[in-house]
Amino acid sequence: MLKRLIAWFLFDQTLNIRMPVEEEKTRLLEIFNSARLSAGCFTEDPLDLAEFSRRINGEVVHVAEIGGQIAGFVSVWEAQAFIHHLYVCPRFQGQGLGKALLQMCERRYGRPLSLKCICANRRALGFYRRNGWISKGSGSGVDGAWERLWLKSTRDEVE
Structure with missing residues (x-):
């Protein structure tokens, strides 16, 4: 992580998490499609x-920007503190953007947070587990089996 921060500093790769503007929705769609394709x-x-816009309708979206370029995003169904989408552009993966977006969600929405992750997406499941998320349920959808993951409240972790 320190190496990434040094690289961002040396190459003016400042991380900024902010709300997007409507004109940036096309970039979010590009990230969504390329990250899903890359996951395989x-x-x-x-x-x-149009379909992407429908899927994020009513959600709060935050973008991760590096050096002025949108590199990832998260969308949250605020009423349930449910992370519906978390995608990072494949060329920016492994640089801490996903973790930064999750930490921002925790600060903004509190715990517990939840999300669903496709079981076949082993890299994503490993990422969530390394960051303290635990499995609490499962199901199946258009992309196959999924796990419901939770970042529990501190009180729940003590019990």
Whole structure:
């Protein structure tokens, strides 16, 4: 992590998490489609802008920007503190952006937080587990089996 921070500093790769503007939705769609393709476990065809817009409608979206370029995003169904989408552009993966987005969600929405992750997406499941998320349920959808993951409240962790 220190190496990443040094690299960001030396190359003016400042991390900024902010709300997007409407014109940036196309970039979010590009990240969504490329990250899902790169994961290699999603069966659905790439989305178009209309379908993507429908899927994030009513959610609060935050973008992770590095050196002025949007590199990832998270969308949250605020009423349930449910992370519906968390995607990082493949060329920026492994640089701490996903973790930074999760930490921002924890600060903004508190605990418990929850999300669903496709079981075939082993890299994502490992990422969430390394960051303290635990499995608490499962199901199946269009992309196959998924696990419901929780970042429990501190009180729950003590019990």
